[in-house]
Amino acid sequence: MAYTAYHFATIQHPDGVKWDELPFESTHLIKGREKNLFVRSLLGQGYHAMHHFMPHVPWYKYHRVWYLGNNIFSKQPIPERPVFGKLDKNARKKFLKAKEKELSRLNVKIARIEEVAMNIKTYFLEPTEGKVLPKFSAGSHIDLELPSGIKRSYSLVNPPFEQHQYQIAVKKEENGKGGSKELHEKVGIGDILKISIPKNNFVLYEKPKRFILIAGGIGITPLISMAHRLEELDKHFEFHICAKDEKEIPFTYELKNWSFAPMVELHLDKNGKPTIDLSAILSKPDSETLIYVCGPKVFNDWILSSAVDMGWEKNQLKQELFTADASAFDPPREFQVILRKSNKTINVPKNLSIIDAIEMQGISIDYSCLQGTCGTCVSQVIEGKIDHRDAVLSEEEKLMNQKICLCVSRAKGDKLILDL
Numbered sequence: 001m002a003y004t005a006y007h008f009a010t011i012q013h014p015d016g017v018k019w020d021e022l023p024f025e026s027t028h029l030i031k032g033r034e035k036n037l038f039v040r041s042l043l044g045q046g047y048h049a050m051h052h053f054m055p056h057v058p059w060y061k062y063h064r065v066w067y068l069g070n071n072i073f074s075k076q077p078i079p080e081r082p083v084f085g086k087l088d089k090n091a092r093k094k095f096l097k098a099k100e101k102e103l104s105r106l107n108v109k110i111a112r113i114e115e116v117a118m119n120i121k122t123y124f125l126e127p128t129e130g131k132v133l134p135k136f137s138a139g140s141h142i143d144l145e146l147p148s149g150i151k152r153s154y155s156l157v158n159p160p161f162e163q164h165q166y167q168i169a170v171k172k173e174e175n176g177k178g179g180s181k182e183l184h185e186k187v188g189i190g191d192i193l194k195i196s197i198p199k200n201n202f203v204l205y206e207k208p209k210r211f212i213l214i215a216g217g218i219g220i221t222p223l224i225s226m227a228h229r230l231e232e233l234d235k236h237f238e239f240h241i242c243a244k245d246e247k248e249i250p251f252t253y254e255l256k257n258w259s260f261a262p263m264v265e266l267h268l269d270k271n272g273k274p275t276i277d278l279s280a281i282l283s284k285p286d287s288e289t290l291i292y293v294c295g296p297k298v299f300n301d302w303i304l305s306s307a308v309d310m311g312w313e314k315n316q317l318k319q320e321l322f323t324a325d326a327s328a329f330d331p332p333r334e335f336q337v338i339l340r341k342s343n344k345t346i347n348v349p350k351n352l353s354i355i356d357a358i359e360m361q362g363i364s365i366d367y368s369c370l371q372g373t374c375g376t377c378v379s380q381v382i383e384g385k386i387d388h389r390d391a392v393l394s395e396e397e398k399l400m401n402q403k404i405c406l407c408v409s410r411a412k413g414d415k416l417i418l419d420l
Contacts, residue, residue, distance in 0.1 A: 014027075015089050023052070024049075024077050025091075027051075027052045028048065028078070029047065029049060030042070030082070044061075044062040047063055047066050050066060053073070068207075077095075105195060108127060108194075109126050109127075109192055110123055110125065110187060111189070112189065113188070117247060118247045119171055119172040120171045121184060123168050123169075123187075131164065135160070136160055136198035137160055137198075137200050137229075138204040138229035138230075139201075139203055139320070140160075140198040140199060141156060141202075141222070142166060142168070143195065143196040144183075144194075144196075146182050147186060148178075148182055149360050150182075152180070153369050154168040155168065155221040155222040156225055157169050157221050158225065160228070161232065166198075169250050169251070171217075171250075172184040177351065177353065202292075204226050204230075205290060206229075206233060206235075208235075210289040211226075211237035212290070213292050214276075214292070214294075215239075215294055216242050216243075216300070216303075217296070217322070219294035221250075222320060223292060223294055226292060227239050237263055238281070239260065240265050240281065241265070241266050242295070242299070243268060244269045245268060246268060249266065278303065282310045285316075291312065291317050291318065295322055297321050300319045321391050330387075334347065336416075337358070337411070337417075338415060338416070338417045342363060344363070346361055354409075365377060369407070370408075371408065372392060372407055373391050375393075377405060378392065378393070379404055380403060380418065380419035381402055381418060383417040384412075386404050386411065387411060388404070389408040389409045390409055392405055393405065404418070
């Protein structure tokens with residue numbers, strides 16, 4: 001009984017760490033799980049973390065599911081421990097300290113700015129302290145805090161093996177929310193800005209044999225980083241770039257000269273219509289291929305629905321919306337948010353998001369994409385009509401008027417009361 005309790009319940013759980021607070025850190029991986037015969041005899045308990053992530057998976061499939069996860073699980077902060085040894089009584093404190101460091105912001109210097117297309121600039125960000133920046137994976141983005149205090153999310157363009165700098169590309173949107181315009185007009189070489197640790201909501205699964213990358217306009221940015229990574233892995237891939245005009249495509253010179261240039265194909269609109277031939281590109285569904293799409297919602301929907309119609313499985317289709325589609329929305333207006341738990345009333349100007357306004361009052365909000373596409377900042381609404389502008393909530397959820405995506409959605413009336 002004691003043996004069973006120790007090996008099947010005790011050693012897998014760091015002392016005092018709970019799932020709802022630190023989900024990845026609430027379970028151990030056991031050292032030697034790959035080769036140690038004794039650990040392998042513990043009926044999958046070397047990979048007990050899989051029980052937490054996917055409780056429906058039987059123990060004899062833990063290792064297989066871990067492997068099929070394409071290193072996604074191994075990239076999480078899951079602690080390791082030997083099969084024998086004392087439990088760390090300070091585990092929770094150590095994990096919380098590491099989490100706090102992860103959420104901290106970094107100071108970076110604008111080292112270089114280049115115009116790479118019409119109304120598109122690329123910014124090279126270098127560390128102000130130390131020689132390297134935190135590692136990132138292809139598809140990652142950073143949250144950048146502008147001088148005005150507002151935060152915007154931008155994909156990293158450069159190869160993931162680079163740590164001496166981050167590179168982003170930003171299109172100036174005259175009718176946007178002001179972030180791109182401020183960056184283009186008020187930020188210069190030598191300026192110091194704060195950024196987040198890189199985050200990834202658009203993971204490149206590296207195990208498949210073949211990849212099809214399809215970009216719409218400025219949606220090219222995360223796919224460039226993916227192309228660099230796939231080239232490094234010596235994977236076969238196609239890179240299709242769609243735009244109205246070549247002048248609107250960033251990095252056209254580089255795309256013709258990077259080592260993966262033979263994989264790149266430009267598709268420019270003709271008579272106002274796209275010229276990409278999906279019937280040729282997607283005509284042969286292949287279980288060893290993944291399709292990655294990034295662009296406006298209408299563009300993504302068209303590509304993905306076409307792929308499904310041609311026989312591709314939905315789990316082979318990966319997308320990132322470059323922004324929630326704002327074409328059908330009324331111009332933003334000023335309103336108030338009342339935070340019930342915090343007992344605060346905050347004014348939200350028409351040029352700021354709810355997150356911007358709340359954080360400027362010193363109240364922290366969990367968020368990730370800042371574009372209404374990931375769902376991290378979804379919060380409960382107690383009272384008030386919501387002007388939904390996200391691509392996360394279902395139509396049913398929007399009609400219920402109980403949840404709001406704080407980074408993009410707004411109030412239809414003069415105020416919203418939030419459960420914050």
